[in-house]
């Protein structure tokens with residue numbers, strides 16, 4: 001069976017491609033990725049040789065119909081796992097256009113191709129951010145209305161609606177996953193956990209937005225990837241499935257945990273100007289996927305954070321190369337007036 005993974009050179013995509021190849025010998029992977037600033041070919045280096053005939057990479061834009069149709073002409077695709085996206089909330093606040101292009105128009109192009117080439121199933125990797133923000137209590141369930149608060153989450157919510165429309169109108173076999181904050185190996189060091197680890201290692205300030213009391217529900221990327229595969233193979237058509245890590249943490253508590261684990265002083269913490277429209281809290285009710293598909297997160301946050309810190313320590317050249325490129329210019333601009 002041929003699986004088209006889009007965004008397979010990004011953080012979650014890399015982990016997913018590696019998991020499929022390692023644990024599902026019946027599946028072959030075609031990875032379509034534009035290699036934006038967030039996509040890194042180094043992440044998938046050696047996979048063609050390690051899994052002969054089961055892995056191929058195509059550089060291309062999911063929002064370009066000619067590019068996407070050419071992929072489907074060349075390969076008989078049985079399953080699409082769409083992870084390609086612009087994924088960083090702060091960047092969406094700075095410039096929303098590319099988010100709308102990739103996260104909405106790109107999905108429409110993929111959906112049209114899935115219909116045209118009679119793909120068996122389409123899985124859209126969405127996010128808990130489509131639900132908006134919680135107060136101190138409660139958890140997101142799948143039947144809540146979508147109330148996105150950032151250009152990023154609005155673009156993801158738009159894609160979810162488009163998928164619903166294709167299911168209803170064209171009877172496309174599609175499913176949606178909505179997961180909370182991922183962490184783990186290969187995460188681009190603009191996101192909270194890898195940014196704080198890398199800054200701490202270089203004895204740089206750790207920029208905490210606002211008062212640091214915002215809460216996220218953290219899930220190890222391996223757990224998310226296993227959930228994606230469970231929904232792809234056994235999820236009910238037309239349904240959305242939440243995933244979470246059962247690990248709600250205030251940002252400041254995570255930052256302190258990282259500093260303690262790395263034996264670095266708390267004086268590195270710098271409270272900076274808050275993110276505009278900053279969602280206060282995310283928490284996931286994932287009882288539906290647990291009940292229907294038997295999925296639940298397996299990695300505890302403490303174990304996962306430790307192994308993630310170890311990975312960034314062991315792979316310093318990987319993130320140092322990223323941080324010395326275009327990203328440096330972004331970092332200086334984004335954090336200049338904070």
Ligand code: NAD
Pocket residue numbers: 006007008009010011012013032033034035036037038039040060061062063082083084085086087088102106125126127128156178179180181182183188
């Ligand atoms: P990422 O930014 O690390 O990777 C995105 C990948 O998509 C990159 O490899 C990039 O090159 C590629 N890409 C971007 N635009 C493209 C285009 N037009 N055509 C083809 N490829 C393109 O993102 P991530 O954190 O791995 O997230 C993957 C998916 O999971 C996204 O859809 C995101 O919305 C969703 N998600 C992420 C999280 C999280 O915590 N990171 C949580 C829930 C859902």
Ligand code: DAU
Pocket residue numbers: 087088089090126127128129179180181182190191192193195207208209210214215216251275282
């Ligand atoms: O919840 C799922 C989402 O998680 C995904 O859909 C997104 O693609 C992913 O980027 C992530 O979004 P967040 O905005 O929650 O993640 P981020 O790592 O950017 O921020 C996590 C929290 O940490 C958030 O409350 C903002 C805060 N933060 C972040 C950065 C980068 C800081 O305090 N300082 C920082 O420098």
